Amino acid sequence: MTDFGAAFAAAFAMVAGFDPDLAEIVGLSLQVSLLAVGLATVIGLPVGAAVALFRFPGRTALVVALNALMGLPPVVVGLIVYLLLSRAGPFGVLGLLFTPTAMIIAQVLLVTPIIAALTRQVVEDLWVEYEDQMRSLGAGPARALTALLWDGRFTLITAVLAGFGRASAEVGAVMIVGGNIDHVTRVMTTAIALEVSKGDLALALGLGIVLMTLSLAVNAAAFLVKETAQRHYG
Template sequence: MTDFGSALGAALSLVVRLDPDLAEIVLLSLRVSVGAVLLATLIGMPLGAAVALFRFPGRTVIVVMLNALMGLPPVVVGLIVYLLLSRAGPLGVFGLLFTPAAMIIAQVVLVTPIIAALTRQVVEDLWTEYEEQLRSLGAGPGRALTALLWDGRFTLMTAVLAGFGRASAEVGAVMIVGGNIDHVTRVMTTAIALEVSKGDLALALGLGIILIVLSTGVNGAAFALKEAAQRRHAG
C-alpha cells in the first residue's frame, strides 16, 4: 500500500509540473487516436449508412462481418498491419513501419468497424421512420443518406466516442506497429506497459491517471453536448 501511495504522489507531481516527457507522450497519444478516429469516421459513417440504406446481395454477410469486426483483437490487427507495412510486405516501400502513421493505420482498422456497425444501427432505425416521407419528397439515395446522418448526428456521436475509447485504450496494435520507440512512437498505453515492467510505477501511474481523466473528460463533454442538443431537438 505504501508503494502505491508513494507512486501516486510521484505521479501527481509529474502531472502537476507538466513533465516534458509525459507531455510529449500524451500529445502523441492524442494525435494518433484523434487522427485515427477522424479517418475511421470518414470511412465508417458513410459505409454504415450505405449498408443501412441499400439492399444488395451479400448485405447480411457485411452486417454480420461489421458486428463481428467490432471485437477484433488489437494484437492481431497490429500483426497484420505489421506484415503489410514491413519492408518485405506489399506496402513496405512507403517505409511507414515504426512511425506514428503506422499506428494511425492500425487504429483506423480497429475503429472503423465500430463506427460503421453503430452507424448502421442508428441510420437503419432512422430510415425505418423516415423512408416513406423522404421518398415521397423525392429524396434520392444520396440526399437521403446525408439527411439521415445529419438528423442522427447526436446519436452518432456515441459511435465516434466508442471509437475514441477503443483507440485511446488499446495497447496491442500500437505496440507492434509503432515499436514503442522513445520520443518517436511512445504513447500512453505502451509507456504504461513499459514502465510497469521496468518498475517505474510513478510514471506509469501518472500516465494512467491522465488517460482516465482524458477519456472521462471527453465522454463527459460529449454526453453534456448530446443532452443539451436532445433537449432542443427532442431526440
C-alpha cells in the first residue's frame, strides 16, 4: 500500500509544483488526443450516419466491420501507421514518423471506427422514429442526414467521449509511431510506460492519477454541457 500513498504524493507534488515537464506532456497529450478525436468526429459522424441511412450492397458487412473495428488493437494500428510512414514506406517522403502528426494519424484510425459505429446506431434508431415525418416533409435519407446528426447531438456526445477515452488511454500506437521522444512525442501514456520500465512505479502511478483526473474533467465538462442543453431542448 505504500506505493499508492507514494503515488498520490507524487501526483500531488507534480500538479502542485506546476512541473514544467509534466505541463508539456499533459499539453501534448491533450493536443494530440483532442485533435485526433476532432478529425475522427469529422469523418466518423457522416460515415456512421450514411451507413445508417443508405441501403447499398455490402452494407451489413460494413456494419459488422465497423463494430469489429471498435476493438482494433492499438499496437496493430501503430504498426500499420509505422509501415506507412516509415522512410521505406509509401508515405516516407513526408517525414512524419516520430512526430505528433503521426500520433494523431494513428489515433484517428483508432477512434474513427468507434465514433462511426456508435453514430450509426444512434442515427439508425432516430431514423426509425423520424422516417415517416421526414419523408412526408420531403427529406429522403440524404437530406435528413445532417438534421438527424443534429438531433442526435446529445447522444453523439457520448460517442465522441468514448472516442476521446480510447485516444487518451491508448499507449501501443503512439509508442510505435511517436517513439516516446522527450519533449517531442512524449505523452501521458508513454511517459507512464517509461516510468514503469524504470521501475519507478510510484511516479508512473502518479502520472496515471493525473491522466485519470484529466479524463474525468473532460468527461464531467461534456456531461454538464450535455445535461444542461438536453434539459433545455428536450
